[in-house]
Amino acid sequence: MSILTDLLMMLLVLTNLRMLASSRVAVCIQNVAIQAVVLGAITFSLSAHAAIAAGVIVVAISTVAVKGLVLPWLLRRAMKGAGIGREIEPFVGYASSVLIGAVLLGLCFVIARPLRDTSHAGASMLIPVAMFTILTGLFIIISRRKALTQVLGYLTMENGVCVFGVSLAVEEPLLVEMGILLDVLVGVFVMGIVIHQINREFDHIDTDRLSVLKD
Amino acid sequence: MLLAVVLIPAVAGLAVMAPFVKRLRLAVLLLAAVGHASAVAWICSRPLADNNADAWIALDAPGRLFLAITSILFLAAATYAIGYLRNEENRTTKDAEEGFLFRNEPMNIFIGCLLLFLATMSLVCISQHLGLLWVAVEATTLVSAPLISFHRHHRSLEATWKYLLICSVGIALALLGIFFIAAAGQGVVHGMNIHALTKAAGKMDPVWLKAAFILLIVGYGTKMGLAPMHNWLPDAHSESPSLVSALLSGALLNCAFLGLLRGQMVMSAAGLGEFSGGLLVLLGLLSMIVAAVFMIRQSDYKRLLAYSSVEHMGILAIGAGLGGLAATGAMLHAVNHSFTKGMLFLVAGNLLAAHRTKNIHEVRGVLTTLPITGCLWVGGFLAITGAPPFGMFISELTILKGALQGGHIVVGVVYLAALAVIFISMARLMPPMAFGIPAAQIKTKEPLWAVAPPLALGLVVLTMGLYVPESLWNALRAAAGAIGAN
Numbered sequence: 001m002s003i004l005t006d007l008l009m010m011l012l013v014l015t016n017l018r019m020l021a022s023s024r025v026a027v028c029i030q031n032v033a034i035q036a037v038v039l040g041a042i043t044f045s046l047s048a049h050a051a052i053a054a055g056v057i058v059v060a061i062s063t064v065a066v067k068g069l070v071l072p073w074l075l076r077r078a079m080k081g082a083g084i085g086r087e088i089e090p091f092v093g094y095a096s097s098v099l100i101g102a103v104l105l106g107l108c109f110v111i112a113r114p115l116r117d118t119s120h121a122g123a124s125m126l127i128p129v130a131m132f133t134i135l136t137g138l139f140i141i142i143s144r145r146k147a148l149t150q151v152l153g154y155l156t157m158e159n160g161v162c163v164f165g166v167s168l169a170v171e172e173p174l175l176v177e178m179g180i181l182l183d184v185l186v187g188v189f190v191m192g193i194v195i196h197q198i199n200r201e202f203d204h205i206d207t208d209r210l211s212v213l214k215d
Numbered sequence: 216m217l218l219a220v221v222l223i224p225a226v227a228g229l230a231v232m233a234p235f236v237k238r239l240r241l242a243v244l245l246l247a248a249v250g251h252a253s254a255v256a257w258i259c260s261r262p263l264a265d266n267n268a269d270a271w272i273a274l275d276a277p278g279r280l281f282l283a284i285t286s287i288l289f290l291a292a293a294t295y296a297i298g299y300l301r302n303e304e305n306r307t308t309k310d311a312e313e314g315f316l317f318r319n320e321p322m323n324i325f326i327g328c329l330l331l332f333l334a335t336m337s338l339v340c341i342s343q344h345l346g347l348l349w350v351a352v353e354a355t356t357l358v359s360a361p362l363i364s365f366h367r368h369h370r371s372l373e374a375t376w377k378y379l380l381i382c383s384v385g386i387a388l389a390l391l392g393i394f395f396i397a398a399a400g401q402g403v404v405h406g407m408n409i410h411a412l413t414k415a416a417g418k419m420d421p422v423w424l425k426a427a428f429i430l431l432i433v434g435y436g437t438k439m440g441l442a443p444m445h446n447w448l449p450d451a452h453s454e455s456p457s458l459v460s461a462l463l464s465g466a467l468l469n470c471a472f473l474g475l476l477r478g479q480m481v482m483s484a485a486g487l488g489e490f491s492g493g494l495l496v497l498l499g500l501l502s503m504i505v506a507a508v509f510m511i512r513q514s515d516y517k518r519l520l521a522y523s524s525v526e527h528m529g530i531l532a533i534g535a536g537l538g539g540l541a542a543t544g545a546m547l548h549a550v551n552h553s554f555t556k557g558m559l560f561l562v563a564g565n566l567l568a569a570h571r572t573k574n575i576h577e578v579r580g581v582l583t584t585l586p587i588t589g590c591l592w593v594g595g596f597l598a599i600t601g602a603p604p605f606g607m608f609i610s611e612l613t614i615l616k617g618a619l620q621g622g623h624i625v626v627g628v629v630y631l632a633a634l635a636v637i638f639i640s641m642a643r644l645m646p647p648m649a650f651g652i653p654a655a656q657i658k659t660k661e662p663l664w665a666v667a668p669p670l671a672l673g674l675v676v677l678t679m680g681l682y683v684p685e686s687l688w689n690a691l692r693a694a695a696g697a698i699g700a701n
Binding site: 114115134138141147150151154157158161164165173175176179180182183186187190191194197198201202207210211212213215 | 271344346347349350353354356357360361364367368369370372373374375376377379380383384387388390391394406407422423426449450453454509513518
């Protein structure tokens with residue numbers, strides 16, 4: 001089953017690069033949804049060697065349901081509410097973003113080597129790809145202006161953390177998995193409300209123009 | 216039974232959000248705070264449970280300490296809230312600084328979130344499972360965000376956005392750290408219970424553990440306000456209502472600190488206490504220095520108090536990192552800091568309500584306009600800078616003694632230098648506000664609800680400086696001992 005896992009990892013890398021390359025917010029939302037589906041599939045592919053536990057199925061299905069359906073729906077509503085279709089003039093351009101992404105990907109494979117050697121995790125690409133996803137998310141948060149795109153960056157990062165988490169899904173109790181999922185759901189919901197309020201107050205959601213408070 | 220400290224405020228919080236309890240909201244808030252405090256008092260009077268290696272929730276020594284602090288502080292804040300919220304009932308208000316009109320958040324959302332905030336912080340204190348602890352800490356961020364944007368205007372929304380995004384990203388890194396600990400323990404330990412982990416820590420993979428602790432200190436350190444990840448803190452503390460600032464500073468930062476302490480427990484059990492302790496001391500000293508720099512030229516008194524929180528979180532990190540006597544000092548310091556800062560933020564709320572400005576240089580003559588508030592402000596200044604006879608004098612001295620005993624001369628010198636700079640900056644800024652001639656048109660009303668809670672907290676801090684009961688010392692030593700001396 002490791003071939004399937006590797007293929008899914010490859011898909012994850014591609015969604016990250018697409019995330020870095022696209023200016024349309026709708027595409028980025030779709031990307032995050034695809035990542036959630038990949039995440040659910042990875043959960044299955046990793047546990048396929050043993051009998052699939054009921055808990056694993058519940059976690060995988062609820063991950064896809066929450067991150068693949070509910071969150072994109074919330075985000076699309078926020079997008080329409082704020083009236084933005086594109087991220088215009090990011091701090092780092094799209095071509096350079098992809099280049100930086102490629103460099104980061106290489107770097108992740110180098111950094112992950114000492115950790116990989118001592119790990120007992122299932123697939124060899126798991127750790128570097130998880131790291132790359134986290135770094136992609138962080139990069140999007142710092143290089144984009146719109147509050148909504150930053151939420152997408154946060155979700156990408158969260159997905160990366162979860163890729164790491166699912167490799168240990170056998171050890172993690174159901175309650176914690178569900179708790180994490182609930183936190184992400186409520187988190188995006190609250191962020192959506194704040195974005196809505198920011199948009200009403202300022203008539204834009206450019207976070208670089210939220211700069212009154214400083215020393 | 217232990218779950219009651221989560222359920223009481225959670226049920227009350229959800230009930231308050233429903234529209235039909237409109238009149239009773241404030242009564243429910245106070246009742247839940249009293250109920251929580253009595254439940255905590257009852258739990259604290261009973262002996263601690265044994266370190267059960269399967270329990271999800273249980274009370275150990277550090278958790279008990281922080282739970283008690285949170286409960287007492289919340290009771291004071293809830294009492295203060297009764298009067299404060301009655302004044303804010305009128306939903307359209309004029310901004311004190313820029314003079315525009317804004318609308319408040321609906322009252323039921325604010326009070327409900329306040330109670331849920333207490334519930335999530337209590338859950339943090341009693342979680343024995345690292346995953347559950349993380350879920351609870353992230354939940355505190357989410358329910359406290361609406362508290363910061365109670366006054367819906369551009370500055371509070373900016374502060375709320377920064378708080379939400381920076382803390383959520385930071386906490387996500389802490390989750391990665393927790394997964395790293397799980398990876399380190401694969402095949403050695405089953406589950407993520409803190410006692411199971413510390414028992415098996417010696418056999419865990421040190422490379423993974425070190426990486427895990429770095430992620431934990433970045434993640435929980437962000438929430439705790441350690442420099443250089445403290446950027447959200449002054450904004451959120453200065454823009455939220457004062458009673459929320461008091462809770463953020465006195466209770467929420469402690470919860471993040473507790474998360475970090477859980478990591479330190481695993482590290483010192485694994486024999487890596489020197490590595491993790493060193494990191495804590497390094498970030499602690501950096502926080503003190505950064506706070507000192509930003510306090511020198513500060514002109515906003517709520518931001519001044521916020522930077523003071525950065526400083527004191529630094530002191531806690533140093534104490535916990537050094538271990539031994541300094542760790543006991545840090546536990547005492549956590550108690551002192553929570554009550555002193557809670558008191559000062561409540562007093563700052565009174566100043567803001569009467570003088571309608573947060574600018575230090577525009578507030579003069581508080582002793583003549585608001586005599587009790589003025590006295591509390593000057594007393595609070597002495598308490599927060601560690602002057603005798605207040606509690607912080609003892610705790611700061613204990614940490615210094617611990618540092619010197621352990622032979623950490625450089626740490627001791629930097630620590631003292633930062634404390635001195637901070638004392639001078641605060642002495643230049645805070646006491647002059649109490650003296651001098653007040654500006655005209657200051658309403659000179661000091662209702663009981665506005666001065667009694669900070670006065671009570673101030674008396675506790677004063678008592679802590681004169682006499683620390685033996686039972687409290689034992690509790691502090693037990694809490695410090697649980698972290699593990701290194």
